[in-house]
Amino acid sequence: MSTPAVAPLLLHVVGARPNFPKAAPVLAALREHPVRQLLVHTGQHYDAQLSEVFFDELGLPRPDVDLGVGSGSHATQTAAVMVALEQVFAEHRPSMVVVYGDVNSTVAAALVAAKLHIPVAHVEAGLRSGDRTMPEEVNRLVTDRISDLLLATSADAVAHLHREGVDPATVHLVGNPMIDTVLRHVHQLDPARIATLRGVLEQTDPRYVAATVHRPGNVDDPDDTRPLVAALHAVADQVPVVLPLHPRGRAGLTRAGLLEHGGITVLEPLGYLDFLSLVQGAAAVVTDSGGVQEETTALGVPCLTLRPSTERPVTISEGTNRLVTRERLADEVSRVLADGRPAPGSTPVPPLWDGHAGPRIAEVLARALGVG
Ligand code: UD1
Ligand code: UDP
Numbered sequence: 001m002s003t004p005a006v007a008p009l010l011l012h013v014v015g016a017r018p019n020f021p022k023a024a025p026v027l028a029a030l031r032e033h034p035v036r037q038l039l040v041h042t043g044q045h046y047d048a049q050l051s052e053v054f055f056d057e058l059g060l061p062r063p064d065v066d067l068g069v070g071s072g073s074h075a076t077q078t079a080a081v082m083v084a085l086e087q088v089f090a091e092h093r094p095s096m097v098v099v100y101g102d103v104n105s106t107v108a109a110a111l112v113a114a115k116l117h118i119p120v121a122h123v124e125a126g127l128r129s130g131d132r133t134m135p136e137e138v139n140r141l142v143t144d145r146i147s148d149l150l151l152a153t154s155a156d157a158v159a160h161l162h163r164e165g166v167d168p169a170t171v172h173l174v175g176n177p178m179i180d181t182v183l184r185h186v187h188q189l190d191p192a193r194i195a196t197l198r199g200v201l202e203q204t205d206p207r208y209v210a211a212t213v214h215r216p217g218n219v220d221d222p223d224d225t226r227p228l229v230a231a232l233h234a235v236a237d238q239v240p241v242v243l244p245l246h247p248r249g250r251a252g253l254t255r256a257g258l259l260e261h262g263g264i265t266v267l268e269p270l271g272y273l274d275f276l277s278l279v280q281g282a283a284a285v286v287t288d289s290g291g292v293q294e295e296t297t298a299l300g301v302p303c304l305t306l307r308p309s310t311e312r313p314v315t316i317s318e319g320t321n322r323l324v325t326r327e328r329l330a331d332e333v334s335r336v337l338a339d340g341r342p343a344p345g346s347t348p349v350p351p352l353w354d355g356h357a358g359p360r361i362a363e364v365l366a367r368a369l370g371v372g
Pocket of ligand 2: 017018021212244245268269270271272273275276288289290291292295
């Protein structure tokens, strides 16, 4: 096929913290192809520690367009992204829109593009928790349904898409770009990076648990925050807990008494390299994050996920993850502490989580645009 006279324009939409480590390797790999790229930030996340720090650390280009939509209810936020993006797409007329993960910005961008008959590529397609009370599950289902290219991180995601009846020709198992980012930066990880953070290292050395919580099902309702805080306190009875806290959980968990245990150090959200350094040095990680389940698998750090289900079961079958209830958390931590950290390289990692997902995705996109 001959190369078009004007290089096709790929428009990437990002908006929230987990989007950035997924998009960085894709944008980088596409620089090797004859395409033009435009990066749009919706502004869903706007605090420096949830957004700007990733641009500084991951080599992501500064956004060409920042929509600045900010926070709001699901409908308000999704609608604001849609209205603003419709103008951007009309102005730039991209050949394809690339969306990442499962946040509100993802589904909003996919909807606008589909209505304008612009092909949509979804990076991280096919993940399913089976739990539609999670806003992300609704976003995943809708985004996959209207996307033209489905780029999957694992075989179970491909199987979900096949089961849902999508055209198999649109599905590509490409591996996990989030792991490209981990592997690209692993040599920069260093517990010394976090030593300056309020003496955390002195308090926590040699063993500590790193924790993150921000899912609505854990942090929004007092009926959930009370038992969650009790569970974290029970962990802190055994081992220091370092908890960089997403703004979503801050007020509710504080009201539920989180800070009333001297063994818990609550921090602002950390930058990517600080956070992964904290994870790498931890005896175990306790989390309800999606991405952190994957990163702990890549780094071989035991992960206890405070959720009833996961859209990333491959991190259990071929990784270091395990689902736990709040009631069982302290016992599970004590078991992990007794076992000690697994020897480096001794835990499994899913196929194609090898640092080369970005180039694979770029090839699929370039081929689809007739320049690969
Ligand atoms: C969003 C994603 C979630 C992802 C999380 C990653 C959806 C539906 N949810 O959840 O999948 O795991 O991001 O971090 O898209 N806030 C700030 N500063 C900011 C951004 C938000 O203080 O820069 C506060 C605001 O009070 C806001 C609240 O956090 O109302 C929630 O933000 P929002 O983007 O709506 O959802 P997240 O809980 O961050
Ligand atoms: N992360 C970070 N600082 C923190 C907590 C998380 O940089 O204090 C990173 C983490 O390494 C991963 C991403 O944020 O790359 C995951 O985002 P989050 O947990 O907010 O969203 P989810 O993956 O649950 O959608």
